[in-house]
Amino acid sequence: MPDSEYRDIRKLDLFSQMADAHFTALMRGAYVQNFPAQIELITEGEPSDFLHIVLSGSVDLFSAWNGRDTSMATVRPISTFILAATIKDAPYLMSARTLEKSRIALIPSQDVRAIFDADSNFARAIVTELAQCYRSVIKSQKDLKLRTSLERLANYLLRQQKRAGGRAVFELDFEKRRLASVLGTTPENLSRAFKGLQPYGVTVTGSRITIGNQGDLERFAKPNPLIDDFSM
Amino acid sequence: MPDSEYRDIRKLDLFSQMADAHFTALMRGAYVQNFPAQIELITEGEPSDFLHIVLSGSVDLFSAWNGRDTSMATVRPISTFILAATIKDAPYLMSARTLEKSRIALIPSQDVRAIFDADSNFARAIVTELAQCYRSVIKSQKDLKLRTSLERLANYLLRQQKRAGGRAVFELDFEKRRLASVLGTTPENLSRAFKGLQPYGVTVTGSRITIGNQGDLERFAKPNPLIDDFSM
DNA sequence: CAAATCAATTGATAAATGTCAAATGCCGAG
DNA sequence: CTCGGCATTTGACATTTATCAATTGATTTG
Structure with missing residues (x-):
């Protein structure tokens, strides 16, 4: 070695x-x-x-x-x-x-x-x-158990954004179909879930995510350290 | 003490x-x-x-x-x-x-x-x-993540049956509404899920469960030690 | 570059699950 | 025992999610 x-x-x-x-x-x-x-x-x-x-x-x-x-x-x-x-x-x-x-x-x-x-x-x-x-x-x-797939995606995006440095634009770190499986849904529904987050300012281009309005998304996602903070 | x-x-x-x-x-x-x-x-x-x-x-x-x-x-x-x-x-x-x-x-x-x-x-x-x-x-x-609510209930019943001694008739060990929550569903759907297991020989009277046909239920539930055996 | 391949998306539909309201059944307090 | 309260069940309906098929888009490979 x-x-x-x-x-x-x-x-x-x-x-x-x-x-x-x-x-x-x-x-x-x-x-x-x-x-x-x-x-x-x-x-x-x-x-x-x-x-x-x-x-x-x-x-x-x-x-x-x-x-x-x-x-x-x-x-x-x-x-x-x-x-x-x-x-x-x-x-x-x-x-x-x-x-x-x-x-x-x-x-x-x-x-x-x-x-x-x-x-x-x-x-x-x-x-x-x-x-x-x-x-x-x-x-x-x-x-x-506590969130719908839309809420899980929203919170996932916020976590991933943080991991990627916190900027409004960042990259997903794996394929969407695997993300779907991680989130407990199907690729088709993940695709629809991304659409469902458009009203909260989320834009998707390939694996590039843009969070147009941080406040809107956070108000919808309601992230909680007891669920989303994996450092504690 | x-x-x-x-x-x-x-x-x-x-x-x-x-x-x-x-x-x-x-x-x-x-x-x-x-x-x-x-x-x-x-x-x-x-x-x-x-x-x-x-x-x-x-x-x-x-x-x-x-x-x-x-x-x-x-x-x-x-x-x-x-x-x-x-x-x-x-x-x-x-x-x-x-x-x-x-x-x-x-x-x-x-x-x-x-x-x-x-x-x-x-x-x-x-x-x-x-x-x-x-x-x-x-x-x-x-x-x-891998099972529907009907499958979760079926496997739960098999586990509970085993814990209760393995006989065909046994008691649920807590209220149905809590069981619903544990299984990740609602009381209404749990009630329907019990009905959904009737074709496999499951009878419910209050908190008393009767498994009329062990083989039928097991063939449906497909219990797996890597999911259902909490001793290992 | 073009064909092939695979991921992603879209639309249509089905199935599963949740919600609300009402009815029923059970159990304990008085 | 009867009443009241609460859990459970049922029915009707809405929503969410999955499935299937077809298309689009991106990427790879000869």
Whole structure:
């Protein structure tokens, strides 16, 4: 593994406080691999052999049942995924596929569990990470249960605008059909939802969004930190 | 605190492995209180001052936005709730109210965080608990995004049947209007959904459910451990 | 560049879900 | 026991969302 990546991983909240020896031990069994776009990295139901870390690119976590499927979340560098399955030594609940060319580090789950038992700083970091993950899903569950698809889109746009720097014009960061799935709707309805936001000053050109009237959109969307602020 | 409750709490996975001194320290600051039904114990957005443990009765976790509200989960004895907020020292994401007369233990959050730093067995137990909570929410999210309300009800009935002992006749464990909210629908539609399951052999009399043809219902519901098995 | 491919949009329609109002049924207080 | 209150059910209707088919638009590839 290149030294720069080694250091990048070390800097993650999850690993930054652990003992050197333990981090080195973890990395010894780890390996890094490049994947092309649209590769299925893991499949739900399989045993969780590796903790994954996205070093570059991006990964879609999705799930299927009875012929349907849905995007659950997107993982961006640099962060881990399927930590809970690794810790519990339980099957993956979600599948994962690369959205673009991606570089992924793989750490054997049994190593993670072993070091977790030996290093209490690491254990503490895992707690913080899991608590964060848990709260994120709760927020997204509230978004789904309390809002219509139009409201979900409006709030998504406000969140994405913020992530992209806060300007009135910004880019969607993934395809509309995946956005539709993330928002729990269909591509057709997403398209109509964009139209439905025109009265609030939202203009769409391809993946470029313009928020013509911030106040109008916010009054409609009613963003709430207990749903939309993923940093807390 | 009565000795029997002290021991019941000690037996929880969360506390069973920690050092005696630490457990005693935690319990010193804790207190136990009886609440009548329908009391709001915590309100979303407030700072998380206490980790709560339901000793008897039951508690509804719910959330509101823009005049709507929804039931997120039910907490039954003996287990904790709002662990993630306590650990992160972040505001509650959900409100909680007693569903019936309930006995609740309250442990100051700062004590939990302090002991968490000092006792690595406790830290490990928290990891396991949080991983479990996380996976439960993911399952419930999959249920919501991948299934229609009829399918959610069918699978709910199968889960509840199992929890109640597996017989063909069993009782719903809470009011239908709350069940509707948990399932992400309205009381009116829940009522129609029960009718919609008649062709699969489901009969409803008040809160008594009869599953006339297990195979028919299961073929329709298509239960899946990665969504419906909350033990793994 | 042109053809092929795939995403996105649009229109028409169907299905699911929500809302409102009224009726029914259940349960506890007096 | 009877009444009143509340949960539940039902019916009619509105809204939202999904589905299907066709078209448009953008991008890739030979």
